[in-house]
């Protein structure tokens with residue numbers, strides 16, 4: 001197990017140890033009500049959460065609760081022990097998922113999702129940009145050169161408007177680094193300007 005996973009385990013275990021089982025977190029959870037979980041069974045759900053955290057079974061009731069969580073943090077606000085219940089719930093859900101599905105299977109699914117996201121981003125960018133501009137952005141790294149680098153952040157393909165606007169003030173064509181950011185040749189107007197936020 002990685003140090004990060006160890007840290008998450010420790011955070012969840014600490015939450016479970018501090019929890020008094022009062023059930024207030026579950027009582028205020030809006031999504032639990034939305035999916036029909038009974039606020040009157042709050043103590044039972046929290047007991048299942050504690051048990052799951054300590055290696056117990058992933059009971060139906062608690063898994064329905066965890067899977068419905070939308071991260072609102074109402075539970076955290078309601079906890080009299082100042083426990084970060086949202087964090088606890090999130091870690092417990094990850095742990096239950098990992099137990100139910102081998103890590104290698106999860107990694108394959110994550111890679112596939114990332115590939116689809118990258119395709120969607122390229123499609124989105126191609127719908128927003130003239131094809132000539134898009135080709136400049138997507139050109140292989142070895143074909144790009146720049147005198148000055150203009151760093152735009154990691155999401156330039158999804159929100160290309162700010163760098164396009166900045167590049168249009170330059171007298172030279174835009175180019176980019178192999179991984180992220182853009183390079184533009186300096187002009188008297190743009191070189192000294194702070195980069196736009198995207």
Ligand code: SF4
Pocket residue numbers: 025028029030031032068069070071072073074075076085086089
């Ligand atoms: S963070 Fe999740 S568990 Fe907490 S109140 Fe919101 S939906 Fe419910």
Ligand code: SF4
Pocket residue numbers: 018019020021022023024025026046078079080081082083085
């Ligand atoms: S509100 Fe806090 S102390 Fe009460 S059951 Fe939830 S986590 Fe435990």
